[in-house]
Amino acid sequence: MTKKKPVRLRPYYKTRYAYEKLRVCKHCRSFTVLWEDKCANCGKQALIPVMDQARINAKRSMQNERLIALLVMLAAVLFSQTFVQIVLCFLGGMALTLFLWWFQRKMLETETRRQLDKLLRGSERRIVEGIYLNLGTASAAIKEDEQLGYEILREIASIVHNDRIRLQRIMLLQGFVLRKDMELELEPLMLEDFEPALAEYIGELAKVKRELIKSQAIRYVMIYEREILRMKDGAGIMAGVAGAAVRMKKYVDMYPEFILRYVRQLPKERYLRLYQLVRRNPDQSWNGLRDEVSAIYNEKYRWDPEFQNWE
Amino acid sequence: MIAAVLRLVGNKAYFLLSFIFKPPRKEPRIMIAYGCLGILFLFIIIKIAVYFNRQKHAPTHEDLDETLLAIANRRRDDAS
Numbered sequence: 001m002t003k004k005k006p007v008r009l010r011p012y013y014k015t016r017y018a019y020e021k022l023r024v025c026k027h028c029r030s031f032t033v034l035w036e037d038k039c040a041n042c043g044k045q046a047l048i049p050v051m052d053q054a055r056i057n058a059k060r061s062m063q064n065e066r067l068i069a070l071l072v073m074l075a076a077v078l079f080s081q082t083f084v085q086i087v088l089c090f091l092g093g094m095a096l097t098l099f100l101w102w103f104q105r106k107m108l109e110t111e112t113r114r115q116l117d118k119l120l121r122g123s124e125r126r127i128v129e130g131i132y133l134n135l136g137t138a139s140a141a142i143k144e145d146e147q148l149g150y151e152i153l154r155e156i157a158s159i160v161h162n163d164r165i166r167l168q169r170i171m172l173l174q175g176f177v178l179r180k181d182m183e184l185e186l187e188p189l190m191l192e193d194f195e196p197a198l199a200e201y202i203g204e205l206a207k208v209k210r211e212l213i214k215s216q217a218i219r220y221v222m223i224y225e226r227e228i229l230r231m232k233d234g235a236g237i238m239a240g241v242a243g244a245a246v247r248m249k250k251y252v253d254m255y256p257e258f259i260l261r262y263v264r265q266l267p268k269e270r271y272l273r274l275y276q277l278v279r280r281n282p283d284q285s286w287n288g289l290r291d292e293v294s295a296i297y298n299e300k301y302r303w304d305p306e307f308q309n310w311e
Numbered sequence: 312m313i314a315a316v317l318r319l320v321g322n323k324a325y326f327l328l329s330f331i332f333k334p335p336r337k338e339p340r341i342m343i344a345y346g347c348l349g350i351l352f353l354f355i356i357i358k359i360a361v362y363f364n365r366q367k368h369a370p371t372h373e374d375l376d377e378t379l380l381a382i383a384n385r386r387r388d389d390a391s
């Protein structure tokens with residue numbers, strides 16, 4: 001395996017909705033998920049978020065309606081015979097148009113959403129083309145700068161969910177030195193099938209950022225336990241995940257047999273955590289896990305001062 | 312001044328339209344002017360009804376996300 005590189009990943013701005021990542025070029029109407037300043041298609045600095053484009057569209061259609069209203073009012077004024085009629089038609093028309101305008105402003109939010117829906121559905125082909133262009137940028141970047149390549153793929157993955165991108169990201173992550181303060185994630189990278197790189201990544205996360213190990217990852221290593229144990233340091237990965245699982249009672253309740261299989265390989269600090277859990281829940285047997293924990297305690301840690309004040 | 316110009320244009324337009332519509336003799340121009348106002352009123356009422364109807368069926372943010380994800384992930388599978 002090649003030497004791992006220390007990297008400092010740029011922050012990833014997680015948006016509430018995936019479409020907030022998508023931008024459209026005002027000039028050539030092509031789409032992008034990346035953060036570039038210039039449109040990759042036409043080179044103009046005309047990229048705006050799709051929501052902004054939708055708002056522009058909504059405002060334009062509302063403006064057209066007001067224009068029609070004003071034209072009809074003008075016609076009424078033109079057909080007026082006396083000055084009083086002109087004033088009446090003008091004031092009446094103005095009042096109605098202003099009322100329409102006031103109402104349109106209240107409806108702008110819903111109209112914008114409707115316009116965005118229209119924009120997305122009407123630009124299906126261009127959105128897909130934009131993603132292809134982004135993926136091209138990603139593969140070009142990976143060859144030169146793996147970190148940049150990873151960051152680009154991370155952006156694309158906010159909209160495109162497929163195993164190919166997940167695997168590519170895991171592979172790139174394997175080339176980096178992972179640290180606790182890094183913005184890492186696991187659940188969005190989970191695959192269905194067995195993949196040694198993913199197992200390795202889970203093993204590493206169990207060391208540096210164990211709060212990311214949740215049921216999905218625990219289930220994954222349990223399903224592919226045999227395959228993982230055949231890997232180099234596979235047992236270490238399994239023990240690492242078991243060690244991460246004991247941080248919450250929930251996981252001990254769910255997977256006591258799994259933890260039982262690796263309880264003897266837990267480092268002292270993880271074992272202490274499990275021991276505390278066992279002591280705090282005297283009525284749980286956890287399918288024999290409790291007895292095993294007691295046995296290990298008696299064998300190894302009976303005289304350890306850290307185990308005396310466990311509260 | 313403006314009123315006079317408008318009235319003049321109005322007279323011309325009425326003169327042309329009177330051939331097509333043959334309005335009744337009694338105060339016909341008032342009818343057209345107020346008719347336009349009526350049309351405007353109707354237009355706005357219809358627009359407001361349309362807006363209300365659209366508001367009822369407007370997509371939520373979650374719907375929009377779903378739409379986008381469906382578009383972005385549909386073709387990728389058979390292309391890759």
Ligand SMILES: [Zn+2]
Pocket residue numbers: 025026027028029030039040041042043044046
């Ligand atoms: Zn462009």
